[in-house]
Amino acid sequence: MPFTHRSLAAREAILVAARARFTEQGFDRTTIRQVASDADIDPSMVMRYYGNKEGLFAAAVDVDLRLPDLAALPHDQVAGSLAKHFVRMWGSDQGGPLSILLRSAVTHDEAAERLRSVFGGQVAAMVRRLLGEGPETETRAGLLATQLLGIALTRYILRLPPVVAMDDDEVVAITTEFIDRILGEPLPPRA
Incomplete structure (x- = not known):
C-alpha cells in the first residue's frame, strides 16, 4: 500500500518526536504515548507505522556513517580524511540518530547491538577495503571503532571539559595520529 503525503508527514513527525525523546530520556524512559503526544498524533498511529517501541527506536536510529571512499587517496591522507569525516559527522549529529544510538547503547541491549552492527559492519568493511582480508x-x-566512539562519547555525550574545549582541528589532528597507528603500525603481540 503506497504512502500518502499525509502518512509520510505523520511518519516524519513521529520520528522527529521520537528522536527528541530518545535523546532527552533514553530508550527506557521514552514511551509511545509521549512520542505520540509530542507529534500530535494518536498513539495507535505510532503503533501502526512502527509496531512497537523497538520498531520506532530502530527507525529513529537508522544510521549510515556515509564513509568516504578512502581507497583512492594516497596512504598518508587516509587517516586525516577519516578523522575529519567523523569529527564533522559527530558535530552535526547532536540529537540525531548516531547520538541517540550511542547514548542508548550504554543501557539498552538492542541499542548496543545496533551500534555494534553499524560500526562492525560499516567500519569493518571500510578497513577491509583499505587493508584487505587478514588476521x-x-x-x-x-580498535578504530574504539577511537571514533570514544571521541564521540567524551566530547558530545559526557562533555568532558578538556575534550570539549578543543577545537575541531585539534581533535582531528589527534584522532588522525590514532587512526594512523591503528591502520598502519604493527599491533602488539597477543598473549
Whole structure:
C-alpha cells in the first residue's frame, strides 16, 4: 500500500518526536504515548507505522556513517580524511540518530547491538577495503571503532571539559595520529 503525503508527514513527525525523546530520556524512559503526544498524533498511529517501541527506536536510529571512499587517496591522507569525516559527522549529529544510538547503547541491549552492527559492519568493511582480508583486519576495525566512539562519547555525550574545549582541528589532528597507528603500525603481540 503506497504512502500518502499525509502518512509520510505523520511518519516524519513521529520520528522527529521520537528522536527528541530518545535523546532527552533514553530508550527506557521514552514511551509511545509521549512520542505520540509530542507529534500530535494518536498513539495507535505510532503503533501502526512502527509496531512497537523497538520498531520506532530502530527507525529513529537508522544510521549510515556515509564513509568516504578512502581507497583512492594516497596512504598518508587516509587517516586525516577519516578523522575529519567523523569529527564533522559527530558535530552535526547532536540529537540525531548516531547520538541517540550511542547514548542508548550504554543501557539498552538492542541499542548496543545496533551500534555494534553499524560500526562492525560499516567500519569493518571500510578497513577491509583499505587493508584487505587478514588476521588483524577485524582487530584493527574494532580498535578504530574504539577511537571514533570514544571521541564521540567524551566530547558530545559526557562533555568532558578538556575534550570539549578543543577545537575541531585539534581533535582531528589527534584522532588522525590514532587512526594512523591503528591502520598502519604493527599491533602488539597477543598473549
